[in-house]
Amino acid sequence: MPEIGRLLTAMVTPFDEAGRVDYARARQLAEALLASGSEGLVVAGTTGEGPTLSADEKLRLFGEICEAVQGRAAVIAGTCNYNTAESIELSREAASIGVTGILGTVPYYNKPPQEGLYQHFKAIAEAVPLPLILYNVPSRTVTNMLPETTVRLSAIENIVGVKEASGNLEAVARIIEGARPGFRVWSGNDADTLPILAVGGYGVISVTSHLVGRQIQTMIQRFLAGDVATAAAIHRRLLPITDACFVTTNPIPLKYALARVGFPVGAPRLPLVPLDAKGAAVVDAALAQTTIDLPVATAT
Numbered sequence: 001m002p003e004i005g006r007l008l009t010a011m012v013t014p015f016d017e018a019g020r021v022d023y024a025r026a027r028q029l030a031e032a033l034l035a036s037g038s039e040g041l042v043v044a045g046t047t048g049e050g051p052t053l054s055a056d057e058k059l060r061l062f063g064e065i066c067e068a069v070q071g072r073a074a075v076i077a078g079t080c081n082y083n084t085a086e087s088i089e090l091s092r093e094a095a096s097i098g099v100t101g102i103l104g105t106v107p108y109y110n111k112p113p114q115e116g117l118y119q120h121f122k123a124i125a126e127a128v129p130l131p132l133i134l135y136n137v138p139s140r141t142v143t144n145m146l147p148e149t150t151v152r153l154s155a156i157e158n159i160v161g162v163k164e165a166s167g168n169l170e171a172v173a174r175i176i177e178g179a180r181p182g183f184r185v186w187s188g189n190d191a192d193t194l195p196i197l198a199v200g201g202y203g204v205i206s207v208t209s210h211l212v213g214r215q216i217q218t219m220i221q222r223f224l225a226g227d228v229a230t231a232a233a234i235h236r237r238l239l240p241i242t243d244a245c246f247v248t249t250n251p252i253p254l255k256y257a258l259a260r261v262g263f264p265v266g267a268p269r270l271p272l273v274p275l276d277a278k279g280a281a282v283v284d285a286a287l288a289q290t291t292i293d294l295p296v297a298t299a300t
Helices: 023-035 055-069 084-097 114-127 147-153 169-178 190-198 209-224 228-244 252-260 277-288
Strands: 007-010 040-043 074-078 101-105 132-136 159-164 184-187 203-206
Touching: 007 209, 023 040, 023 055, 023 209, 040 055, 055 074, 055 084, 084 101, 084 114, 101 114, 114 132, 114 147, 132 147, 147 169, 159 169, 169 184, 169 190, 184 190, 190 203, 190 209, 190 228, 203 209, 209 228, 209 252, 228 252, 228 277, 252 277
Parallel strands: 007 040, 007 203, 040 074, 074 101, 101 132, 132 159, 159 184, 184 203
Antiparallel strands: none
């Protein structure tokens, strides 16, 4: 299996003024993220507004980002939804483009039981010869994938880890304890990264790494080196910008923040809308006390 890395960024999808995907800007953003600490990119996920992208847009975006990073970082494609057959088809097409792996979001809307979750991901993993990272985010999907289901899925060789955004540290610890050796848990919530590392987690698939990637990378590395005090200090220092990035639905605040720091990526697509004045004030206050790692020289 290819190396995927501890710090992955759930990348926004840039749009132009007409609301079309800005592929050139996406390539610039990918370069900037790698220059500021990211070891991999998740493309067309939640932060990338995947549900509003057509299959053609997603596939072109995967290709553009793979070409931009040229093997220097993992490219994880958001290809899975509540339709198993459709997820397999799009994942196979992404594999033919050259992505490193795929992100398997717990199916939303149709609320499958735990056996349905197991069979859904088993079918995708068996049909697509790529590393698959599970994504448990019950605040969005309603359905929570239980630790025993994740542990069961970990026995499938190319299911390599899970992005855990349940906010349940007990569940995370149970996954880490019960999963096969080498199965990785990435935090799916920026505020949970250090606690998840503390119970044996591997890293984070991050939103705020758009802005503070080097600092998150330093936090992870200091923790791994046994310097818990420094890691904890960085965690605390980043809490204001972390909270601000989730003052309303992600990626609304993040897209606003990127524009404010000099790397505009366009407005969100409907049904998401631009940040309102109240939210903007929160983000502005957090940015005023945050050192920004993202290089903005190409942000023209």
